[in-house]
Amino acid sequence: MCIGIPMQVVSADGLLALCRQEGAAVPEEVDLSLVGPCEPGSWLLVFLGAAREILDHETAQRMQLALQALNQTMNGHGDIDHLFADLVGREPPLPDHLRAAVGKPVATLNDGEE
DSSP states (O other): OOOOEEEEEEEEETTEEEEEOTTOSSOEEEEOTTTOOOOTTOEEEEETTEEEEEEOHHHHHHHHHHHHHHHHHHTTOOOOGGGGTTTTTOOOOOOHHHHGGGTOOHHHHHTTOO
């Protein structure tokens, strides 16, 4: 499985940056060619040594929690709900094109949803 990792820019020089994954001791060199120059403190989604997307802090944090949940699950720890606090107890809404397929009008399904 291949996944992108959220990393924070420590320092940058043109289209190269030193970035650190949360909890990592040693920063890694990251190619910024696909996202352009970035300032220290910026969050990036990094895959195979290249930044693929600039992230806001909140999105980077959610991704880090999801990766932590994956790591805990792979190590046999089952209590990961706290890592998905934004999802627990929330019913995901159906996309508009599927609402008709289940026979419920869009207005009815939108009532009470955010």
